[in-house]
Every structure is written in structure tokens, then in C-alpha cells.
Amino acid sequence: MVRTTAVDKNGLKKGAWNQEEDDKLRAYIRAYGHGNWRELPKFAGLSRCGKSCRLRWVNYLRPGVKHGNFSKEEDDLIIQLHQELGNKWSTIATNLPGRTDNEIKNHWHTHLKRRGKQSQASNVQAKEQSSETPESLISPCKKLEAADVANNTPSLPIILESFPLSKESSDHSSLSAGVSFVAEDSLTLMGIFEESGEDFWTQPFVGDNTYDQDDYTSSFALYYDYNLDFFDQVLQELPDN
DNA sequence: AAAAACATCAACCGCCGGGTC
DNA sequence: AGACCCGGCGGTTGATGTTTT
Numbered sequence: 001m002v003r004t005t006a007v008d009k010n011g012l013k014k015g016a017w018n019q020e021e022d023d024k025l026r027a028y029i030r031a032y033g034h035g036n037w038r039e040l041p042k043f044a045g046l047s048r049c050g051k052s053c054r055l056r057w058v059n060y061l062r063p064g065v066k067h068g069n070f071s072k073e074e075d076d077l078i079i080q081l082h083q084e085l086g087n088k089w090s091t092i093a094t095n096l097p098g099r100t101d102n103e104i105k106n107h108w109h110t111h112l113k114r115r116g117k118q119s120q121a122s123n124v125q126a127k128e129q130s131s132e133t134p135e136s137l138i139s140p141c142k143k144l145e146a147a148d149v150a151n152n153t154p155s156l157p158i159i160l161e162s163f164p165l166s167k168e169s170s171d172h173s174s175l176s177a178g179v180s181f182v183a184e185d186s187l188t189l190m191g192i193f194e195e196s197g198e199d200f201w202t203q204p205f206v207g208d209n210t211y212d213q214d215d216y217t218s219s220f221a222l223y224y225d226y227n228l229d230f231f232d233q234v235l236q237e238l239p240d241n
Numbered sequence: 242a243a244a245a246a247c248a249t250c251a252a253c254c255g256c257c258g259g260g261t262c
Numbered sequence: 263a264g265a266c267c268c269g270g271c272g273g274t275t276g277a278t279g280t281t282t283t
Binding site: 015016036037038050051054058087088089090101102105 | 267268269270271272273277
Binding site: 107 | 250251
């Protein structure tokens with residue numbers, strides 16, 4: 001499900017990213033931050049436009065991005081927020097830790113659209129029958145947290161579903177999406193963030209510009225380092241097929 | 242088994258708003 | 263004031279996987 005690579009009239013590549021490009025982009029941002037997206041590909045040695053680099057980073061390479069397996073709570077939250085906000089995917093995404101606007105948008109169109117319509121119809125009915133406090137006044141994140149507590153499934157970035165089975169896997173998208181760590185480790189890291197006084201998951205991506213060398217000791221960078229090291233370690237341990 | 246239809250989702254495109262000169 | 267640049271957003275496309283006929 002990946003676009004084949006092509007080259008446009010400016011000699012810039014389009015289409016699917018490969019592992020080498022992902023590595024270059026990740027390494028560059030790790031070292032220097034993204035700064036100016038338009039200039040970034042030139043300095044990073046990538047034949048891509050800045051927009052493409054930004055998109056790849058934001059949606060797949062950025063630490064903490066979750067992929068696949070939307071929980072029922074997440075589905076419900078998306079439907080509710082869509083009823084309140086409409087197609088404000090980026091705003092909706094800020095209420096779903098680790099999810100990107102693009103993925104939420106895709107998920108909506110492929111899975112939730114019909115459900116959303118049904119839900120909207122039933123909500124209108126319910127509002128007419130009830131004068132209780134509207135659920136929309138309750139913080140969506142609070143509701144997600146409550147659901148997590150009820151299910152004993154914290155909405156932390158415990159991302160195991162798309163881990164690569166082989167180094168030789170051709171699906172580099174899922175490979176990079178698998179930048180992950182085990183649940184126990186994620187909880188440890190959350191402790192680091194709590195201690196740092198930053199609400200990382202409710203302000204999910206403020207760290208994007210924290211990769212400049214001056215600020216490299218930030219907790220975000222620590223988290224990022226951990227991810228990369230863990231990922232490298234997993235790659236090393238994978239058997240060659 | 243093959244073809245057609247449908248589903249999925251990564252990536253592209255065009256537009257908009259904010260900032261700068 | 264307005265032209266330009268840039269980042270970000272939402273809509274859409276299209277390649278590929280899956281299911282149905």
C-alpha cells in the first residue's frame with residue numbers, strides 16, 4: 001500500500017520513503033532539529049521537498065507516534081469530537097495522544113464515518129430527552145484516561161502491533177512506525193516526563209524543535225535517544241532471513 | 242484460479258494564515 | 263500596504279492488500 005517512487009521535474013523524489021531516507025531524515029533532525037523544512041532536505045542529503053520531509057517526520061518518524069489498532073475509547077472520542085468540531089483533524093489529534101491528524105482522518109473515512117452518522121442521530125435524540133450535563137463538557141483526555149483506568153490499558157505509547165519481523169522487510173513504513181519500546185519501559189519514561197514537569201502527552205509535539213544541540217539534554221531528547229537506541233538494539237538482535 | 246470490486250492508508254496537492262521584509 | 267516565504271491543514275489520490283464473485 002505504498003506509492004511507487006517517482007521523480008518530478010525538479011529531480012525530487014516522490015512516493016514511498018525507503019529505510020535509507022528515513023535514517024537520513026531521523027539522523028539529521030536528531031542532530032540539528034528541523035529548522036527550515038525547505039532547506040532541510042538539501043543539508044540532510046535527501047532528494048525530497050521540504051513538505052514531504054515534514055510530513056514523513058510528523059506522521060511516522062517522530063517519537064511517540066502510534067499506528068493502527070484504534071481502541072474503542074479512541075473511536076468514541078473521535079466520533080464525539082468530530083460532532084463538536086467537524087473536520088478539524090489537527091484539533092482532534094491534540095486530544096488523542098500519539099495519533100496524527102492524517103491517521104485520524106484516514107480512520108474516520110474508512111471506519112468511523114458511518115458510525116458517526118448513526119451516533120449523531122442518536123445523540124440528537126438523547127439531547128432532546130435529557131437535561132443532564134452534556135458529555136462534551138467533560139475533557140476528552142479525562143474521558144480517555146477514565147476509560148484506560150477501567151480497562152487497565154493506559155493510553156501511553158505502548159506500540160507493539162507493527163513491529164517488523166525481519167530486517168529485510170520491504171515495508172519500511174511499518175518498520176519505521178515500529179519505533180517502539182515495551183510497556184514496562186514506556187511507563188518508566190512516563191515517570192521521567194512527569195518529573196520534568198512537562199505534560200508531554202497532552203501537549204504532544206511541542207518537542208519538535210527541541211533537537212538543537214543546546215537543548216539536547218531535555219527529557220524529550222532523552223526519550224528520543226532511548227527510542228533510537230532500543231530500535232537499533234532490536235534490529236541488531238533480529239535474525240537475518 | 243482469475244477477475245472484479247472494495248478497503249486501506251501513505252503521500253501528494255492546493256490553499257490559507259501568520260510572520261517578515 | 264503588499265509581496266513573499268513558510269508551516270500547517272484538510273481534501274484527495276492512487277498503489278496495494280483483501281474480499282467477493
